[in-house]
Amino acid sequence: MQINRLFDIIPFQIATYDSEVALAEKVNEKWKTYSSKNFKEIVDNLSLGLIAEGILPGNKVAIISENRPQWNFVDLALQQIGAISVPMYPTISAEDYRYIFDHASVKMAFVGSEEIFEKAKEAAAGTSIELLSFDQLEGCRYWEEISKQGISGNLADLESLKDNVKIDDMFTIIYTSGTTGRPKGVMLTHRNVIHNLLAVEDRMMVPRGKSKALSFLPLCHIYERTGSFCFMYMGVSIYYAESMEKLGDNLKEIQPQVFNTVPRLLEKVYDKIVAKGYELQGLKKSLFFWALNLGLKFEPSKSQGFWYDLQLSIANKLIFSKWREALGGNILQINSGASALQPRLARVFWGARIPVCEGYGLTETSPVVSTSICTLNEIKIGYVGRLVKEVQVKIAEDGEILVKGPNVMLGYYTQPELTQEVIIDGWFHTGDIGELSEGNYLKITDRKKEMFKTSGGKYIAPQPMENKFKESTLIEQIIIVGEGKNYPAALIVPSFDGLREYCKHKDIPYTSDHEMVGKSEIIEKYQREIETLNKYFGKWEQIKRFELLDTPWGVESGELTPTMKLKRKVIHSKFAKEIERLYI
Structure with missing residues (x-):
């Protein structure tokens, strides 16, 4: 049929x-x-x-x-x-x-x-x-x-x-989450989404008609919506999570084979696992971090020798099996999209036999442009997978990713002038910067509109830097600033769970989040964290100053989009005084 x-x-x-x-x-x-x-x-x-x-x-x-x-x-x-x-x-x-x-x-x-x-x-x-x-x-x-x-x-x-x-009729108008002002209404046709679900079905490594998916990303977002149509087409039973708070319980109840997520949630899962590791004592703690370090070195398509493989096998039996149980015990594939996944998370999850596959797309592309094939031979960490069939990508002179194919939207509802700005000669201009490897593996390096130039004329790409700094167990959220200034700086929201563990380890009395971010010994610790991670970047990119904030950014408070992306303009406006202090 x-x-x-x-x-x-x-x-x-x-x-x-x-x-x-x-x-x-x-x-x-x-x-x-x-x-x-x-x-x-x-x-x-x-x-x-x-x-x-x-x-x-x-x-x-x-x-x-x-x-x-x-x-x-x-x-x-x-x-x-x-x-x-x-x-x-x-x-x-x-x-x-x-x-x-x-x-x-x-x-x-x-x-x-x-x-x-x-x-x-x-x-x-x-x-x-x-x-x-x-x-x-x-x-x-x-x-x-x-x-x-x-x-x-x-x-x-x-x-x-x-x-x-008819197949080319519009069936929905999806208003984008508005990181750059008023939301635009993206007009999508049946063909747009049908193309997508047929293009990704061969990337799904779950048995048809026999699998379960847990759904918790918003259905109003095209990522989860197209994913749901794909699950329906493959006969995958969709169970809706009760809430984000009960997600862990629902995973254990349902024992799904697959779910879609965003990197922010995987980061939270990882941080909770590591925080529990710090609570262990003696041999159990040593074993936990021995296994974790093995996982962080994992390379899916590269042999690291008999001794490494043997150790990883033991780590999987002793430690990582508990990670899999926490996800229900049956996971065959986790699809990650909407923003960049930290490569170290991909490594450790694959090392723990929890396949995490990245994809890339936008509301305007229904959404999938590329996605990983979820096997050890095909996965390429740091890339957002292979281009899907019938979708063409070319890289513009300035590095912008341009897309053409049956997945590209009709346009923005009642805004033909905006449509003409982004679809030129049939090519949709994504606003993302990236590169193609081996012809069809795509890598995203930043958002074109998020890149900025310092007063010294050097370009800064904040997103990959922010991802790197979030590898610290003490950093929950970070935004790098410095457009037109003589150096980059940062606003940092600590991982307060990680900070409590650090204070416990160092016998520092923990009072309140507000008080702790102002304590000199805590600021000095964050300075050391920043200096350690700065080494991964050129001198012009390195963070020179930072300020710790006592309240996490959220969707309802307006600093994050519903898919957990930073609303940079909002943060710049809300924290103008704090940013100004970084340059006094």
Whole structure:
């Protein structure tokens, strides 16, 4: 059966796998599951209910919710009638909701929790936008009301609408997370995403029809959304995590073969593991760090000799087996994307027999441009994998990555002038700097817009430097500054768990985060950390001064995008005084 529209995946899944668990969510402490046939029935009824509500082809409908099966139900139900979904991050402000509602001419919005409903209600005030909720909330229509309306609908009417939907039709507008100002509405077609899921299926090293995925990255982001379509196409059961706080418990419960993540979460996992290592005593502690150091030296496609292999095998039995158990014990593949993965993390996870595969892409490319083949022979640490089929990449004279292929967006909604700025002669200008190796292995070196020049005329690429400094167990977050100044400097948010361990080891009384970042002995320790890591960079790149901050940057406080990228302009604005002090 050929997939010509994304909603064709449901009948394909029924015909090919007839999965007992297509989707699952935790309800009242128990997993509620939906089979392939349940999935189709709910989506069809919802499509018919939306038709009864007056939703027409081309109408825009927002989805604002944490991950749950209802998200998928609405997404696919809208596709079947030719309506256009407008997914939005639950964590953004009511003002952002209002901007997107207005810009996209949204007619209806599905919301998740009470908190999201209150923000959406504020944003929709004075408009005719109808709100429906996935949770049963006072003052809001429940989504099942529409689904129940559809039971009495005419399936022939739905089939007629489905037949009118073509592969090159737009099915969604995704508003970018806005690291550079107001979000832009990326228009994607069925072809864009179908190309992607078919292009990555051979990079997935999990058994079809027999595997489980745990989903926790936001479905409103194209990375997790395309990933979910790929899982559906491969008959992989998707379980939605209850929350980030319960992620560890859900991994042990579900024992998935695969999940998608961002490097920031892998960094947190690694830091927690290392922090627990420091808590060990005597021989156990020695064994832990012996194994860790072996893992950090791992080279996937290079033999390091019999003695190293023997030691690593022992380390895997004694130490790394516990790491795998913490991830459920069945992991065959972790897909990492949205930002750069520290090479040392890739090494240690592969050494621990936890395959982590990097990919690269943007919302505008649906998203995948390149991704790793998840085998020891093919993985290339420090690269974001091989180009996927039918996608062309060329490197511009200034190092910018240009992309052409069936995955490239239609353009930015109602902003043709912005579209013309980034798609020139069919080539999408990514804004990323990179290089190609062996013809089709891609390496990202920085963001073009994030590079800056010092007063001495030297260019600084902050992202790889920040990744290197975050290798310190004492550094949680860092931003390198210095545009137009005579040297680079940094704002640093300590890893407070790592700092507590250091203080415990050195018999330094730990009072509060606020007090500790101002203590001279702590500042001196960070100075030594900076000096050690500075050695990896040229003299013009080395951090000369820094300031420690007592509060981590977050999504809700505005310094990070929902995919954990730094909002540099926001940080520069919020911490202008601290940055100014670095140059006095």
